[in-house]
Amino acid sequence: MSDESTDGPRVVSAEREIAAGAEAIFELIADPARQPEWDGNANLAEAAPGQRLRAVGDVFTMSLTQGSDRENHVVEFEEGRRLAWRPSEPGREQPGHLWRWELEPHGADRTLVRHTYDWSELTDESRFGTARAMSVAKLTASLDRLARLAES
Numbered sequence: 001m002s003d004e005s006t007d008g009p010r011v012v013s014a015e016r017e018i019a020a021g022a023e024a025i026f027e028l029i030a031d032p033a034r035q036p037e038w039d040g041n042a043n044l045a046e047a048a049p050g051q052r053l054r055a056v057g058d059v060f061t062m063s064l065t066q067g068s069d070r071e072n073h074v075v076e077f078e079e080g081r082r083l084a085w086r087p088s089e090p091g092r093e094q095p096g097h098l099w100r101w102e103l104e105p106h107g108a109d110r111t112l113v114r115h116t117y118d119w120s121e122l123t124d125e126s127r128f129g130t131a132r133a134m135s136v137a138k139l140t141a142s143l144d145r146l147a148r149l150a151e152s
Contacts, residue, residue: 010122010131014139015114020150022103022111026080028149029101032060032072038149040141053083061090076100084116096121097131113146115139 018025028034032047044062051060058074069090075098076084084100100116117139119131 010120011118012134012136013114013116014136014143016143017110017112018147018150019110021109022080022105025103025111025150029083032062038142038146040145041138095124115143
């Protein structure tokens, strides 16, 4: 699903049901050191251990595969249910894009997981090409890898 603007979709989402409890799935998402394991875009290289996210205002640092680092500022947080962050270059203003994860339990061992990339507030035009390239297929690749981890 997507939100259309004058230059195409600015909000892209994908969802899938995963055969695991919301708490187990959330642990994989909320621990930045685990994120490269399920990143379907092959963009995340590593994050130092001990950065488990617990509240709005938390900031975690991630190294990207092309060699740069990103600070990620948590802007939405509900333990076991919702997590969103805005990335930025270290020490720089956030350019306005957002990654969001929403988990809806369907019993003790099934969870509907929605993954969203929202660049509706992105102000750095040099990033528009990369933002436009984010697709449902790329978000689904992350969901599929997350499911493999959570279900094993």
